[in-house]
Amino acid sequence: MKLARLASVVLVGSLLVIASSASAETNWDLQAVNADGLSTWSGSHPFTVVGVILNNPEDMLDSTYDPSASTNGAMGAQWQLFIQGVSSDRGGTALWMGQNYNSLGAWIPAGNSYDEAGWTSEMNRVNYDATSGHRFCQGDLVEVTANKSLFYGGKLNVNESHRTTPDNDFSISLVTADYGLPTAEALSLSDLYASTSAPNYDSAYPLFDQTRATGAEHYQGMYVRLNGLALTDGSGWDGMAWDDRLCTVTDSLGHTLNLRMPLYDLGDVPIGVFDAYGIINQESGSGTNGRMGYELFVTSVVPEPASLSLLTFGALACLRRRRK
Numbered sequence: 001m002k003l004a005r006l007a008s009v010v011l012v013g014s015l016l017v018i019a020s021s022a023s024a025e026t027n028w029d030l031q032a033v034n035a036d037g038l039s040t041w042s043g044s045h046p047f048t049v050v051g052v053i054l055n056n057p058e059d060m061l062d063s064t065y066d067p068s069a070s071t072n073g074a075m076g077a078q079w080q081l082f083i084q085g086v087s088s089d090r091g092g093t094a095l096w097m098g099q100n101y102n103s104l105g106a107w108i109p110a111g112n113s114y115d116e117a118g119w120t121s122e123m124n125r126v127n128y129d130a131t132s133g134h135r136f137c138q139g140d141l142v143e144v145t146a147n148k149s150l151f152y153g154g155k156l157n158v159n160e161s162h163r164t165t166p167d168n169d170f171s172i173s174l175v176t177a178d179y180g181l182p183t184a185e186a187l188s189l190s191d192l193y194a195s196t197s198a199p200n201y202d203s204a205y206p207l208f209d210q211t212r213a214t215g216a217e218h219y220q221g222m223y224v225r226l227n228g229l230a231l232t233d234g235s236g237w238d239g240m241a242w243d244d245r246l247c248t249v250t251d252s253l254g255h256t257l258n259l260r261m262p263l264y265d266l267g268d269v270p271i272g273v274f275d276a277y278g279i280i281n282q283e284s285g286s287g288t289n290g291r292m293g294y295e296l297f298v299t300s301v302v303p304e305p306a307s308l309s310l311l312t313f314g315a316l317a318c319l320r321r322r323r324k
Helices: 116-127 310-322
Strands: 009-012 015-018 022-024 047-053 078-084 092-098 141-146 149-152 155-158 171-176 185-187 223-233 246-250 256-260 274-282 294-303
Touching: 047 092, 092 116, 116 171, 223 294, 256 274
Parallel strands: 022 047, 092 155, 185 223, 256 294
Antiparallel strands: 009 015, 047 078, 047 141, 078 092, 141 171, 149 155, 223 246, 223 274, 246 256, 274 294
């Protein structure tokens, strides 16, 4: 489902010069995987991809500059958002960047850490539309231009390939402000389990179907409503660090899933059965196995049964932030 290559022509003196071009990609193609859950995307950079912003970045990761990161080996500030495809483009893609790439290991060349001024400049660049000055918000329709991407943990991420060089920058441009969140697909935990008749089905990885016709891959990067949940471990409900924000839920059939909590207050830990809205994410923790680690990044919870407008959630989130 690859779209045509885009190009522009620039007049330089008396010569017509073809400027740099980008392939128009789909979220669906970008997230294609093989039997091990590893990326099979074979396109080239740069590319563009269009989608609706599913989360405000500050709700997912703390982008506050950490002056000690470059000396204590920590990543420091991080930034991430998800976009979901529109129309016939199914699925979604994560965009990520971090303050101190040198914390990732010796394979990152020295000097790939932002100072405070550099990080502030980058945050201004990715959080605001360069043409209108609009601050990007959950529910905006945007076009992303990616100069680099990397596969890890089960999904292909748009990022800077862990380098601070400007040539690796991705950019975001506004298509339509307040376009509106996608309608959440209403699911049970059973819907996240792959069909046992799927090609290469492996009971050790019951949520994985490489065809993406069933299971968690069918919903990856998408906004959903998971129904009929009950907490079995709520210890991460009020956590702050990324790894401390995990809870576990089950359903009446004994299926289980991790919930990754946001950085804002969702209220009291629910008692009894509830529904959760959020983004189907994958964090397998591996570059060689992409068949595990599915989770829901939670954006809101409601008692069951309930009827709630996702668009209202998105609009209120934007208004709260913009009043600050």
